[in-house]
Amino acid sequence: MALSLQFAVSTPRQASLEISKLTPGYIASSLSLRSPSASSLHSLGTSSGIAGAVKKSSRRWRAAKTVAMAAAANEVSNRKVLIVNTNSGGHAVIGFWLAKDLVAAGHEVTVMTVGEESSDKMKKPPFSRFSELRDLGVSTVWGDPKDVGAAVGGKSFHAVLDNNGKDLDAVKPVVDWAKSQGVEQFLFISSAGIYKTSDEPPHVEGDPVKVDAGHVGVEDYISKSAFKFWSSFRPQYMTGSGNNKDCEEWFFDRIVRDKPVPIPSPGIQVTNIAHVSDLSSMITLAIGKPSASNATIFNAVSDRAVTFDGLVRLCARAAAKEAKIVHYDAKALGIDAKKAFPFRNMHFYAEPRAAKEKLGWTSSTNLSEALKERYEEYIKIGRDKKDIKFEIDDTILSKVG
């Protein structure tokens, strides 16, 4: 459905007045929808989010926004950037999107993927799509973090991002190499999982972290390595095309097959699912504004929490289907929630406050839109036809009764 909401705005005050008019009722009358419920309109994103759906495809809009933000904000331009990228897992997709955003912002990019180009791992996304990067002029190489120099030849870089290691063993060689090469800016993909649990969400930058966590050791080492500029980025969960690890697919698998969706009680646990472009735009800004981003830790997340139950509802709407949620007490039933459910069974919610305050970054994640795009791709590649065994689900459902 193409939605078009237009209103003449000539002053900022008018803009905010117009936005504040966007109640579901107002939108309903503007769009002449047949008595939509407030909640179904809200499912299109927030009321003002419908304006966000105007005309532009979200992907084109995101790219345009990234370029605009980078161009408007730069301290530096035309940087030579090396991304040391993991060859698997949830963070793999970050390097893919970041490379594209950096090129759009006018930088020169090399992606060094850990391991061998001939490895079976390279048959999975995003690696299977690296020709898209090369078409943009990105140099794609393979190698060992213990010998980055060999992989990149004699190339020198202004900025190096390690999107690979979880501890000092893996990252120290990259840090030391970068230091020896006179790299100005070192950036690290850490994890929001290092925050200590708290009664007071969200996790904000500066909150206490688990001192024994591998990522903490890395952040510490980088901060003390006397780079001219350094930053660390702490992500949570990501969705987006080219993802190496399932995220929303777990929900689609069940919804499309009309299977109940088992959710650990009570279902109101909150998490943060960002579109990967939120991370790529944030890191791109940090590279374009090294002074502003220096010595700073950034939560690399969207700025909205979603509950587990809410995520089921959003995935169901994306699939245009009904979903049945079944809550279960994992502990009481002797179920290992880590195996049964894709997200941490607790409140796990960080907010990107440092990025907003220091980089002027804004989140562009529209989870409803993102899930619709992901569902289209899910169907396109035939995952709905895949034969899946739901052994753990069946155990849960039989125990719940």
Next chain:
Amino acid sequence: MQATDRTRLRTQAVRRVSIVTTASSDTPAKKILMMGGTRFIGVYLARLLVKAGHEVTLFTRGKTPVTQKIASETDQEYAEYSSKVKHIQGDRQDFDGMKSKIASAGFEIVYDINGREAVEVEPIIDAIPSLKQYIYCSSAGVYLKSDLLPHFEVDATDPKSRHKGKLDTEALLQSKGVPWTSIRPVYIYGPLNYNPVEEWFFHRLKAGRPIPIPNSGLQITQLGHVKDLADAFVRVLDNPTAFGQVYNISGAKYVTFAGIARACAKAGGFPTPELVHYNPKDFDFGKKKSFPLRDQHFFTSIEKAKNDLGWSPKYGLVDGLTDSYNLDFGLGTFRKAADFSTDDMILEKLGIKVAVPA
């Protein structure tokens, strides 16, 4: 919050801020009419305004004394305040009577702290043609319940909410053409609070009783200290950046229900409380409330106010609750006497015995 409009608003907000920011301490003295001002928010706000040199008149029915010394001020400070603040006695529900009382005083600013319905607000605007700004205390309760949180100011509001009157008032203000600002607090707390937020927890902690929490206790909400709220109200005064704007005002962090119980315990120097979880659907409490907060996630982003007004909350949760305990509830004062009848129903059903102190 969805990207296009937020980016647009953010860009424009940056532009707005760079055009003009007027801190209230630089604002020339204004003639201010405050609807309310004798119970909670207004008690602090009126003092800040008087101190900043403005002429403040409180409009109340006179049921509560116009001024009372509060725990955090010296005798000298109280004497200064009470000698300067003015009062008009009247009933704001008597529209004609009210209009005649406020019409020719030359008020420039209205702070409406206790307005509920749009019909109460229109006569005030009509009575004061010289009005330069109408500042309204609304509520974050107007937001439509959502799976995506926190609530941002541009989010959908709920035309069926209990706070519909606040929404209608915001719409009325927009339609009247007078510069207006609306503040949407979440749960307000602090010394003098007459809504049993922290009081409810302190009663139980003092009595050494377990604290009954509905369902999981993972519900996330947000408490804001009344002094931080008063500060925000001062910052929107005569501030063109704030004209036509709504602002969420509350604490910098959110908190779970279980977390509030623990924070109150820390604030009052009590041991970690025993929490008892129950399903409210298993009980019929009649007209009584078994818990003071709405049983759902309820929290807002305050970043718009931080960006536009240069405001930020000074009180963290435990600090703020400590302030409330030390200046009010810890002194033995309270608004509502402790009523543990619903607690006892819950504990009995769950088979939990309460050790009665000797």
